[in-house]
Amino acid sequence: MLRAMPLTAVSAAASPAARRGRPPKTAAERDEGNRRQVLIGAAARLFRTKGFDGASTRDIAAASDMQSGSPFYFFQSKQALLHAVMQEGMSRATQSQALVLAALGARAPARDRLRALVRHHFEVLLGADSDFIPVMLYEWRSLTPAQRQDVAARKDAYEAAWMPTLRALRRAGRLRARPEVARLFIFGALNWSVQWFSSRGALSLDELTEQALLLFTGDQ
Amino acid sequence: MLRAMPLTAVSAAASPAARRGRPPKTAAERDEGNRRQVLIGAAARLFRTKGFDGASTRDIAAASDMQSGSPFYFFQSKQALLHAVMQEGMSRATQSQALVLAALGARAPARDRLRALVRHHFEVLLGADSDFIPVMLYEWRSLTPAQRQDVAARKDAYEAAWMPTLRALRRAGRLRARPEVARLFIFGALNWSVQWFSSRGALSLDELTEQALLLFTGDQ
DNA sequence: CCTACCGATCGGTAGG
DNA sequence: CCTACCGATCGGTAGG
Numbered sequence: 254m255l256r257a258m259p260l261t262a263v264s265a266a267a268s269p270a271a272r273r274g275r276p277p278k279t280a281a282e283r284d285e286g287n288r289r290q291v292l293i294g295a296a297a298r299l300f301r302t303k304g305f306d307g308a309s310t311r312d313i314a315a316a317s318d319m320q321s322g323s324p325f326y327f328f329q330s331k332q333a334l335l336h337a338v339m340q341e342g343m344s345r346a347t348q349s350q351a352l353v354l355a356a357l358g359a360r361a362p363a364r365d366r367l368r369a370l371v372r373h374h375f376e377v378l379l380g381a382d383s384d385f386i387p388v389m390l391y392e393w394r395s396l397t398p399a400q401r402q403d404v405a406a407r408k409d410a411y412e413a414a415w416m417p418t419l420r421a422l423r424r425a426g427r428l429r430a431r432p433e434v435a436r437l438f439i440f441g442a443l444n445w446s447v448q449w450f451s452s453r454g455a456l457s458l459d460e461l462t463e464q465a466l467l468l469f470t471g472d473q
Numbered sequence: 474m475l476r477a478m479p480l481t482a483v484s485a486a487a488s489p490a491a492r493r494g495r496p497p498k499t500a501a502e503r504d505e506g507n508r509r510q511v512l513i514g515a516a517a518r519l520f521r522t523k524g525f526d527g528a529s530t531r532d533i534a535a536a537s538d539m540q541s542g543s544p545f546y547f548f549q550s551k552q553a554l555l556h557a558v559m560q561e562g563m564s565r566a567t568q569s570q571a572l573v574l575a576a577l578g579a580r581a582p583a584r585d586r587l588r589a590l591v592r593h594h595f596e597v598l599l600g601a602d603s604d605f606i607p608v609m610l611y612e613w614r615s616l617t618p619a620q621r622q623d624v625a626a627r628k629d630a631y632e633a634a635w636m637p638t639l640r641a642l643r644r645a646g647r648l649r650a651r652p653e654v655a656r657l658f659i660f661g662a663l664n665w666s667v668q669w670f671s672s673r674g675a676l677s678l679d680e681l682t683e684q685a686l687l688l689f690t691g692d693q
Numbered sequence: 694c695c696t697a698c699c700g701a702t703c704g705g706t707a708g709g
Numbered sequence: 710c711c712t713a714c715c716g717a718t719c720g721g722t723a724g725g
Contacts, residue, residue, distance in 0.1 A: 288694085304614060306526035309719060320695050325721060327694095391611075394524060430688040434676070437669055438662040438688050445661025456654070468650040468658050471691055508710085529703060540711050545705060547710095 289327050291317045297338045297384035305335055305395040335392060336400045342385025343407040346377045350414060363421035364470060370415055372462045374443050379450050379458060387447045412436060427470045439469060509547050511537045517558045517604035525555055525615040555612060556620045562605025563627040566597045570634060583641035584690060590635055592682045594663050599670050599678060607667045632656060647690045659689060 295316035299308035310331050311321045328334040353373045357366060377386050393404055419435055422428035428435055442465065450461070466472065515536035519528035530551050531541045548554040573593045577586060597606050613624055639655055642648035648655055662685065670681070686692065 285694095304526070306524070307614075310721085311719075321719095322696080322698095322722075323694055331720065394527075428688070429691050430684045434681075434684040435688055437666070438685060441665025441668075442658040442662040445665060446657070448661075449657055461654075464650045464654040465658060468648070468655050469688060471649050505710095530705085531703075541703095542705075542712080542714095543710055551704065 285327075288317070288319075292319075292324055292327055292334065293337050293341055294384075296334050297342070297388055300335060300338060300388045300392055301384040305331075305392045310334075332395065332397055332400065335388070335395055336404070338385055339389040339393070339396075339404050340407070342389050343404065343411060346386055347407070347411050347414075349373065349377070350411065354414065363418050363425060364427065364466070364472070366418040367415075367422060367470070368462060368466055370418065371439075371443065371465050372458065375446070375458045375461055378443065378447050379452070390444050390447065412440060415439075422470060427472070435469070439465075442468070505547075508537070508539075512539075512544055512547055512554065513557050513561055514604075516554050517562070517608055520555065520558060520608045520612055521604040525551075525612045530554075552615065552617055552620065555608070555615055556624070558605055559609040559613070559616075559624050560627070562609050563624065563631060566606055567627070567631050569593065569597070570631065574634065583638050583645060584647065584686070584692070586638040587635075587642060587690065588682060588686055590638065591659075591663065591685050592678065595666070595678045595681055598663065598667050599672070610664050610667065632660060635659075642690060647692075655689070659685075662688070 292313065296308070296313045299312050299316060302308070303312070310324050313334070314321050314324050317324070324331075324334060328337065350370070350373055353369050354366065357369055361369075377383060389404060389408070393401060396404060415436055416432060419428060419432040419439075423430075423432050423435075430438070446461065450456070456464075512533065516528070516533045519532050519536060522528070523532075530544050533554070534541050534544050537544070544551075544554060548557065570590070570593055573589050574586065577589055581589075597603060609624060609628070613621060616624060635656055636652060639648060639652040639659075643650075643652050643655075650658070666681065670676070676684075
């Protein structure tokens with residue numbers, strides 16, 4: 254059984270102070286970064302629950318204990334806030350995925366690597382603090398074209414890490430579809446779980462992982 | 474190879490006149506049904522392209538050659554129009570799916586039935602006139618709770634038709650996951666193709682079907 | 694960050 | 710079905 258890695262925040266580098274290349278110093282600066290993170294978290298929650306159009310910037314401000322106009326002190330537009338949610342989500346997910354693969358080691362059998370990748374992806378989609386990636390998956394249409402390109406590139410990088418494993422399984426005869434197409438179908442199968450999975454339901458994330466491996470490779 | 478069944482309109486029974494239990498007679502009545510269908514088609518297209526919130530009733534009216542207030546002569550609300558799109562889509566898809574299964578016959582091998590079901594579902598998702606079901610899959614959150622229940626019941630009926638085939642494959646050892654969970658994953662894999670499939674891309678719907686069967690059952 | 698506000702859009706309706 | 714319109718909501722901003 255695989256222990257889920259907690260998805261810790263890693264995006265302090267996105268704060269204005271850090272972007273300018275010096276470490277955050279004053280209490281005001283640190284607090285500004287905190288308020289920004291609070292907004293991103295509240296937006297992730299509300300965008301996931303109500304959709305981008307259904308969640309107003311007033312909703313997000315209220316959930317962050319701010320007045321209605323204040324989010325625009327931190328973000329140029331509602332879309333920029335959406336983009337920040339997705340960037341934060343992809344940054345966390347890509348980092349934790351890399352940790353999972355590194356912990357396994359390069360010589361781990363391909364089916365162990367696939368199991369770890371699937372289990373980690375379920376954690377990203379359905380685990381604690383899992384609003385960010387579902388927002389990316391289901392609200393990307395609301396981005397500007399330039400933002401969309403950026404998010405697509407981050408998503409491609411995340412998914413590319415699966416390809417060596419899928420190709421190895423294909424070579425071993427455990428995966429019969431073409432790896433590139435298999436990748437699309439597999440991510441579809443997993444990503445769709447956001448629509449039907451209930452944490453109060455009968456299945457745990459481990460059981461979900463087991464069933465997914467049975468379906469795709471015929472064994473666990 | 475499987476020929477795709479055209480998804481012909483079957484919802485004349487939903488017109489006001491038919492609901493009253495007598496056949497449409499006057500030109501005005503027939504035209505009223507036509508205008509209604511035009512609205513549903515335009516709404517399907519625009520809801521798919523721009524999302525429920527992104528497509529205004531004014532957009533839909535203009536695409537149907539009407540003035541801005543006119544859709545509300547045919548539908549009580551924008552949500553009722555969305556609901557009609559989904560009902561129309563589910564009605565067509567369920568009927569054409571039943572025809573596909575009937576054409577195969579009850580004694581067809583389970584893997585042939587699965588291939589036919591997958592191929593038909595790709596046609597519903599990606600073929601000509603395929604706006605309705607993607608709208609249902611991706612915009613159901615905008616329905617009222619009562620409408621949502623209705624649509625969920627129709628979707629359950631559509632998916633239930635897959636279960637005998639999945640159970641037969643499981644019994645034959647060609648499907649290793651539990652059929653109920655396999656159903657969820659398989660529909661996820663197929664439904665997600667709406668997000669990435671391009672009809673100008675390298676893959677045809679037949680090739681897609683072949684790859685899906687390879688992934689799920691290890692053979693075609 | 695808050696206060697106070699603007700301009701635009703939108704779903705929906707009355708009356709014919 | 711069209712005309713003409715209302716009321717509400719919403720993203721965003723100026724000025725502090």
